[in-house]
């Protein structure tokens with residue numbers, strides 16, 4: 194039957210639904226997830242589960258795109274299913290989950306394989322009466338150090354197996370000895386430096402004032418950790434800049450803060466020997482004074498030309514002078530056009546987006562910020578960019594410094610303190626609180642037959658194996674593609690060990706180790722049964738976005754379509770039971786592949802056209818590179834939650850305890866699911882909309898917006914009124930809960946049918962068709978079906 198005819202017969206409700214898949218998994222797999230065996234497929238990221246670490250790392254730390262790996266590389270190649278890992282080494286845990294315990298081996302340090310240097314883990318096999326152990330990664334045997342010797346029981350396990358985390362858990366930490374430290378010296382606690390652009394734009398928008406006003410509460414979120422009985426307090430420092438750079442002495446013994454100006458920005462140096470970095474508690478009074486003085490000092494600034502490179506360099510020099518690692522939080526407003534290193538030209542050619550030539554504007558215009566980023570990375574200085582711009586700022590160029598140091602990029606277009614203030618302050622607070630590992634090096638070891646080949650995320654690599662990150666936060670993930678190039682056997686399995694050497698917020702050098710064992714299969718069907726599609730999509734998304742600066746968008750999209758057709762055709766040919774050729778047969782674990790591929794083809798990071806700015810497009814590209822699996826899934830398939838249905842609008846019995854309100858279940862992302870008498874919240878982790886139907890009950894509208902009809906709502910507001918009635922409380926509570934599950938604070942956009950902004954909202958209804966260049970889910974499924982049949986014929 195020709196696909197066109199078939200398309201007409203397809204009922205969208207009969208096609209695989211993401212919501213249904215998530216609901217089914219929630220129903221069958223919620224609750225405890227014990228990691229006792231290799232190759233166990235974890236619950237979906239959207240399912241609430243509690244990991245019980247029984248020898249493999251939990252899926253919050255490491256997710257694999259497959260849990261059963263074909264024995265033969267050829268079979269793997271045939272299926273075209275990508276093999277990759279998404280690693281969030283410092284992921285936040287859920288209630289009931291144990292944080293990885295810290296093991297202190299004293300002077301001895303962690304016990305390691307003599308050949309490949311893998312760390313002691315539950316996969317090591319003890320032999321020779323416990324005197325030697327065999328490493329599953331390289332097969333070499335090493336001697337057990339005498340201090341570490343222990344007898345074996347009748348099963349061949351060490352008697353102390355359950356007393357030692359490194360012998361029975363998937364995730365744990367070791368305290369590093371001097372050998373694990375920079376220059377063999379134990380580190381100082383990392384420092385936080387606020388680098389604030391005080392030129393006209395940032396002053397006028399209210400950003401300078403707002404930030405200074407909130408610094409005190411932000412500093413209370415600095416991670417605190419006591420190490421060896423000593424309180425490990427991070428130190429803080431402040432820099433401001435426009436065309437010059439200003440350092441501040443905030444030593445607690447001073448009567449008031451002192452400012453030092455460096456006018457020669459070509460050769461940045463640190464003018465303050467003492468008093469720049471201080472304990473925020475000891476210097477509280479001086480910092481309070483400084484936060485009043487800075488907005489006053491620059492209130493009349495007319496400076497519109499700014500620098501950027503020298504300001505970042507200033508922060509780096511300050512860390513160098515203090516001999517400690519740390520991070521810079523840079524609040525920048527405009528294209529750095531002042532005469533100074535790192536000066537940029539304007540090149541805002543958004544018409545190139547979506548064309549063959551877009552890579553020219555998505556790549557940096559100079560290598561200056563890449564070099565600066567490498568220099569910062571080399572010293573353990575993470576740079577986070579908070580950009581509040583009114584015009585082109587060339588994020589593709591300046592963002593490199595964040596990318597290479599493990600930093601995040603935040604963007605507040607047309608920032609106004611009254612509208613975006615809460616978002617900025619919440620983002621800064623979370624950023625400060627969640628950055629928990631500094632000056633880190635990650636190494637991924639695998640058993641023979643497979644090996645890591647490509648790495649995606651924000652970091653710097655000076656060789657092919659070590660992933661260097663000046664700072665990692667708990668929201669961040671690295672995605673790694675694994676190559677399978679040699680035969681595997683089932684009794685061996687596939688073993689993966691992720692080791693991250695880092696400096697903790699309290700200044701302790703530690704190693705965090707995650708171990709994961711996967712099964713090996715001889716049947717192709719086992720591979721298709723053990724896939725984690727959300728992880729597959731995370732890898733495909735990061736790969737595609739990375740290719741944007743090399744290939745044309747068309748090549749990348751064609752490649753994605755071909756690959757998904759190949760994955761599904763191979764299943765059809767080798768695993769599915771015989772059926773009529775016109776029938777589309779999808780593997781259970783991958784039945785949403787067509788949907789998610791279509792979402793990927795149309796997402797802002799990959800497809801943002803000239804209706805968005807180049808900076809917005811690059812912002813999306815940076816944002817996706819650090820996403821963990823939960824974040825990438827939401828980015829591809831937004832969450833659409835009905836806030837009110839006709840029943841509650843008409844005055845259903847009200848909840849007694851608003852705190853215990855359960856989140857409503859999401860619905861499919863299509864306009865077909867929107868009711869004119871409904872209100873819906875949609876978010877993808879970056880944007881959040883509240884869509885208000887025009888026939889919503891007047892009582893509800895009045896309760897939430899204090900107006901008489903939807904038409905009268907002031908949609909320029911970004912915050913809901915805080916009214917003292919159950920409806921207002923309910924909707925604010927739901928939005929608060931939805932927000933708290935995401936890593937960025939999303940601004941709320943109100944939208945009604947036929948409002949100017951409705952087309953932006955509609956773009957995120959990802960099952961629908963948007964413009965000529967995109968397909969609806971139904972159309973894409975038919976197109977893919979045709980491609981699959983072509984491959985099978």
Ligand SMILES: [Zn+2]
Nearest residue numbers: 306309328331
């Ligand atoms: Zn080894």
